[in-house]
Amino acid sequence: MTRKATTQQQPTGLPAPILRTSGLTVGYKTKGKLLELERDLNIEIHPGELVCLIGPNGCGKSTLMRTIAGLQKPLHGDTFISEVDVKKIKPHQYAKLLSLVLTDKINVGAMTVMDIVAVGRYPYTNYFAKLNPEDHDIIRHSLESVHLQDYKDRFFSELSDGEKQRVLIAKALAQDTPLIMLDEPTAHLDLPNRVEIMNILKQLAKETNKAIFLSTHELDLALQTSDTIWLMHREGSLISGTPEDLVLSGMFEQVFYSNAFQFDRFSGSFKVLHEQKGKVSISTNDLHSIWTRRALERDGYQVIDTPDYAIRVAYDKDQWRLTTPDSTYECKDIAEVLYHLRFKVNFPEEAK
């Protein structure tokens, strides 16, 4: 069952939530007009939970993040972090409840990794930001958690994008807050770095019992790592649930509806929809057949598995055999199959 955010019920036996919103409405006030992006949200994040916020561009993800982060005022409603009403506290108290990793570019030439992570201790240190041994311990531990223990004296500006992101996560860890929020932490990173960041976050949530809340466009990664997904609709509703429940309920198709691609419930990823040129049959299911199927789909053919269909491809002993009503072609690779299909085969009108 997916839990509709607006009618969410508190399952019994769970610890008190770290983040809880009550009737939260976010949006903008422009020229006296209210632009409400998300209405009346009642959402919760529990200790040790990794929550991914997913939604199409322009649906209000950033606005919701900024509002919870206290960078923007809500239009209505309340946010509680560790049961503290954030409306009633000062910035330095806020900073002990919530730490941020943002997409803002940091342009400082001569700040070391240590300097940046030490900023995370600011809510706790005195006027001169003097670090005591305990602060040093926390900083060292934070850097170890993101596998950067030997990077203390490196200059931030000289790190790779993935390393920079990990330093900022270490900064958030050093801030020692029950809730960590990350705005698109995997943007601009290559695949190994994306996976590493998500693994680190997943591990942190489990080990430290913090609540971790992030927005992302990486659907695959979110489905594989998060405990809960918040799916945001363009019309302003938010649906939360475990990734698998959301897939089965067909919510992804609904939220990411498009003519150009389709969410494939079997693989949990998007498939680009091509214009259909005709039907081709592949009835075997070995490795070569699977990739032949992908090639055909990419080139715009609808692949069916009727074994005796008039136009069919079969792989056997390093060769592809393309059978058509007129003749049979022996092909040495997939490129040749595609070539023949494109130029030699007349697809029957009814097949289109």
Added chain:
Amino acid sequence: MTAYNSRILKPWMVVLAGLVLILFLFLLDLALGSVRIAPEEILNIISGNASKKSWEYIFFNFRLPKALTAILTGAGISVAGLQMQTLFKNPLAGPSVLGISHGASLGVAVFVMSSTILYGVDTNLQETMGSWGLVLFAIAGSFLVLASVLAASARISDSVTVLIVGLMFGFITGAVVNILQYFSDPELIQNFLVWTFGSLSGVAWSQIKVMGPIILAMLLLSLLYSKQMNALLLGENYATGVGVNVASTRIKLILITSVMAGTITAFTGPIAFIGVAVPHLARLLFRTSNHKVLIPGTIMCGIVIMLICDIVSQLPGSQTTLPLNSITALFGAPVILAIIIKNRKMKGAF
């Protein structure tokens, strides 16, 4: 790979070398001038055993106040520059570049030429208010321009464009000053023009008594805000995220900067380019953007550079004194050019 923060020079070595250099330059600055006083004679003068009465007079009434002014100015204007660079997140910011000195000039112009402006009023503002009045007007002028440029730059992300905004404000205040001159006595105009050349020698003891405490207090305040300034380096949102009240910190920094730049400009005239260039020198020397190190470092470098500029302007071995502003521009403008050229390749010079 030279990614590691390899400090060949330990910070304490740099500080020690800096202090020795400051002492040496201070003595040199005291010794040099149109009348040459031997360095060994300086000790005699201080202990009251001057071989010539005239030397004693020159030393206590001209040399010492001038050298002290150089130290206060060098430290103050450089830290003002550093604070502006952090405030604007812009390596090219500085009191002279962004029109803050121009704002102070406007204040001073209003003050100096006030007798002609306030037609009906018979009193001369200068006589009734003295040094404090001059300072207040200069501070008000620089605050006005700094706040305006900052407000305008909030909409501009490109650092070179902000520079142009500052230039425009400079032009506006310059135009107002020109119009003021049009209505003023020639004598007052001449006073004002001499002031605009920038000079350390016009500052008397009575004025140092005003300037000294103000600058020292502002430098101390600046050090107290080093934590907030470090957080601001990461950007507004991150600073808010670690509990810094960005809006109030901004206003406090603007106030400290305009009091510092305004006070100095009131007494010495606009000092060009030192405020932009010195913080970069300090970053280069100490290899850090951490304000806890950078503020003392900037104070040190500022003092050294200002003393050198003053010594050079004496033109050792000559009777002539060059305008201080030309010397500081010759030193500072190339630094700005270097930053712009370097910035094309690498974003974030600080």
